[in-house]
Amino acid sequence: MEYFILIIVVLIGSVLLLNLRVRLELDDTRRLIFVGLGRSGFEFDFAGKISYLKIYGFRIKSFKQVKKAKEAVVEKEVVKKKPSRKVPRQRSPRDIIKILPQCSRALFKYFIDIVKSLAIEELKGEIEGGFDSPDLTGRAFGYYRAVLGVVPALEGHFRYYPVWNGAAFSGSLRMAVVLPLYKMLYRTLVLAFRLPLRKIIKVAIGTKKGEQDVK
Numbered sequence: 001m002e003y004f005i006l007i008i009v010v011l012i013g014s015v016l017l018l019n020l021r022v023r024l025e026l027d028d029t030r031r032l033i034f035v036g037l038g039r040s041g042f043e044f045d046f047a048g049k050i051s052y053l054k055i056y057g058f059r060i061k062s063f064k065q066v067k068k069a070k071e072a073v074v075e076k077e078v079v080k081k082k083p084s085r086k087v088p089r090q091r092s093p094r095d096i097i098k099i100l101p102q103c104s105r106a107l108f109k110y111f112i113d114i115v116k117s118l119a120i121e122e123l124k125g126e127i128e129g130g131f132d133s134p135d136l137t138g139r140a141f142g143y144y145r146a147v148l149g150v151v152p153a154l155e156g157h158f159r160y161y162p163v164w165n166g167a168a169f170s171g172s173l174r175m176a177v178v179l180p181l182y183k184m185l186y187r188t189l190v191l192a193f194r195l196p197l198r199k200i201i202k203v204a205i206g207t208k209k210g211e212q213d214v215k
Contacts, residue, residue, distance in 0.1 A: 016185065019178035021121070027172040037181070091206040099199045106194035110187060115150055117183040123157040125173035130163030137162045 023034040
């Protein structure tokens with residue numbers, strides 16, 4: 001029994017030490033996105049319109065991206081449902097508004113903590129691009145500068161040169177971002193303590209119609 005528990009603990013510890021990985025490769029001929037745990041996961045080739053299942057870095061199975069034919073719409077007979085005897089529940093908008101600020105702060109802190117926990121495994125990129133409208137190009141450039149402020153490690157590894165006189169895109173990018181699973185679990189537990197879970201559950205369940213009047 002002790003050996004069995006030890007094996008379970010070792011397995012859980014080994015899984016928590018793995019990294020959630022997202023890898024992106026973009027250039028004139030390749031458009032690859034990999035999402036997985038460690039070196040296992042799915043790789044999407046948008047240029048070749050094919051996806052791969054990868055195990056420990058090896059492609060095990062491929063899936064072609066085939067467009068589904070439009071199915072004929074069949075009219076179905078309308079079945080009249082019997083009226084439900086359940087008493088409808090109400091959710092007070094006032095209660096929802098009360099918990100919104102605390103939930104928003106907790107989720108914002110969670111997002112920032114997750115971003116800070118990210119580690120850049122590989123980053124080599126240079127993009128020159130813009131949109132039809134200069135204000136959209138300016139907005140994209142602003143997002144780029146904002147990301148640099150949150151993740152200073154990007155500075156010097158990735159450069160974006162905005163094109164103001166029209167829609168354009170050129171360049172190349174190789175990027176791999178990892179998030180240790182144990183850090184994600186820890187941040188999620190912290191989020192659970194920050195959120196008013198009892199109030200959220202109470203609002204989600206709601207109250208029966210007329211219940212408040214009785215009180």
